[in-house]
Amino acid sequence: MKALDYIVLILVIIGAVNWGLVGFFEFDLVRVIFGNMSIISRIIYAVIGLCGLYAISYCGRIGNND
Helix, strand or coil: CHHHHHHHHHHHHHHHHHHHHHHHHCCCHHHHHHCCCCHHHHHHHHHHHHHHHHHCHHHHHCCCCC
16 A cells, blocks of 8 residues: 555655646646546546645555555
């Protein structure tokens, strides 16, 4: 489970960096690399969104060292 948590955290950070680029510079890195809403970019956005939802569970585990 710990490996999954690290993978999710990395993907959430990548998503946050991309949103930061969009917000500060109007530069969407996913769009530049994979195309404007191509099937691959849609899958990437969906996976990162699911990782963000999974990361909500981190709030319940703060301070719980398992």
